[in-house]
Amino acid sequence: MSDQEQNPIRQAITSAIAENDVILFMKGTPDAPACGFSARTVGVLQSLGVPFAAVNILPDPRIREELSALSQWPTIPQLFHRGELIGGCDIVTEMFEAGELAQVLGVDPGRETGDPAEVAGVGPLQIENRL
């Protein structure tokens, strides 16, 4: 689509979501979260032992704008699984506490996620591989 050609950030976001089974858009990085909601979501994923890619949305405000336009979700963090928005911190926490999250994410250590290194070079979108 010409819209995507003119919009490399949205294209990079779309590719990142498509190429990573589990991907978290967050403020800061898993090692240095810049917001309590992002920190809590990272904690949930780490306690499940789920490998996930992480994108820090802070370096460029356009990442958040494009992401929210794409996902129809206004807040950060946003967790995606196989291209679907699972939710933000509230939903992820609620699902984790109900035991649903592991089920939905199909915690399966044998499964490989995409290669985040491929996406890391695109524009300001930096993906940290958490495998």
Add this chain to the structure above:
Amino acid sequence: MPQADDIRARIEAAIPGARAEVEDWTGGGDHFRATVSSPAFAGLSRIEQHRLVYRVFGNEIGGPIHALSLTTTSE
């Protein structure tokens, strides 16, 4: 600066049959926590339920309302 009670009133006015409890999480007028129940949520996924509430505030979420933490039920 948004007040918890304004946020409660706006949610209840915008979503049919909604009852909301809202607290100012930090006391700073920008982080709120809301529990919302409405029959309008019946049959919707959590994502869709939360979107209905977020839509009440549009661009204010992420702006003056830095965070609105939600728990929704369809009761």
